[in-house]
Amino acid sequence: MIQLDQVKVRHVSMKLKKPFQTVNGLVVVRDTLIVEAYDRDGRVGYGECVAFSDPFYSPETTTTAWDQLKNFLLPMLNKKKINHPKDLHQIFSSIQGHQMAKASIETAIWDLYGKQQDKTLKDVIGGVRDEVESGVVLSLMDDIEKQAEEYNKKGYKRYKLKVQKGQEKETIERVQSVIGDRPIMFDGNGMYEPEDMLHLTKLDDLNLLMIEQPFRSDDFYYHHQLKSQMNTSISLDETIKSEHNAFQAIELGACDNINVKLGRVGGYQQAIQIHHFAKVAKLPLWCGGMLETGIGRAHNVALATLEQFTLPGDLSESSRYWEEDIIMEPFTVNDGKVKVPTKPGIGVTVNEKLLKKRTIRDFTHNF
Structure with a gap:
C-alpha cells in the first residue's frame, strides 16, 4: 500500500x-x-x-x-x-x-x-526500450530553415511543423530543402473545416509522415472521411482524451495512429489501456509534448518505451526550450535518440x- x-x-x-x-x-x-x-x-x-x-x-x-x-x-x-x-x-x-x-x-x-x-518507471510500466527516437516541433515563430538545419545536425528522426492554413505546401517545402527526405508532418491543431477536405487531399503528394488533428477535437466523422480519401496517415491528438475515445477512433477507422499525451488522457493508467487497444489493432502510437519541464519530459520518455510507441515522439532535448531546466541531468539528443534514465522512478x-x-x-x- x-x-x-x-x-x-x-x-x-x-x-x-x-x-x-x-x-x-x-x-x-x-x-x-x-x-x-x-x-x-x-x-x-x-x-x-x-x-x-x-x-x-x-x-x-x-x-x-x-x-x-x-x-x-x-x-x-x-x-x-x-x-x-x-x-x-x-x-x-x-x-x-x-x-x-x-x-x-x-x-x-x-x-x-x-x-x-x-x-525505473520504464520497468514498472512494462517498457521495452533503453532509448527512444526523438522528433522536434517547429513553431510558427521559428526561423524555419535555420532551425531545421540546427536540428538536422542532431539527427532528429521527425519534424513536426506548425502551419497556417493555405501555406502548408510552402512551409513544408522550405523545411524539405534543408533536411531532405527526413520524415515531416504538420499539426492542424483542429483548424480545418469540412469544406477544407479537398484542400487537404491535394497535399497528399507531399509524402508527409502524417497530418495531425486536422479537424476539431470532438470530430470522429470527418477524420474518418479524410482518412478514406488520403494515402497520408491521419493522426489524432486532442480527440483522444480517454481509452474510450481511442477505442472509438480505432473501431470507426478515424485515424492511422494516435498521439498519446499523459496529461490529456489523465495519466499512465489510461495511456496503458490505450496502448493495449493499439497493440491489438496494430496501430502505431507516439508520445506528444506540451512544453514540459524536465519532470514532464522524463515521464514522456518513460511512456515512449512501451512497445507500441513505434513513431518518434515530441521528445526534444531540454535545451530546446530552456536556458536552465529544473532537473540536474538535462535530456540530450544524440543521433536522433534520447536515452532512458536508469535510476529509480523517472530517473532524474x-x-x-x-x-x-x-x-x-x-x-x-x-x-
Missing part, C-alpha cells in the same frame, strides 16, 4: 528561450504546476500538470488545475487507500474531466511507486534550489 505523508503543489513559472506560436495561441512564459508526493519514509515522486495558462489547447488551465487539486482531488485521497498507482483512475472517476489535474498527481505517485520498488534529480526560485505560489496537503 502507498501511504502518503503529504503532497506539495507548486505553481512554477519558466520563461521559454523563444516564444512558441501555434494557430491557437502564443506561449512566452510557461506556467506549470509541479506536484511532489511524499511518503512516510521521506521519498518523493514528481508529476507535472501540463495545462496552459490560457484555455487555447483544452478547457483546463493552471488555475482550474490548482483549484481541482486543492479542493477536490487531493482531499479524496484522505478517504481512499492506494494499493497501486493504477487505483488513482478509479478513485478520481467521480470527478468529470480535469484530466491534466488528475494526471499530475497520478504521475507523481507512479514516480513515487517506482522509487519505493527501487525500479530535481534541482530543488532552482525549482524553489521558479515557484510563485504553493500549498501543502497533509495526510
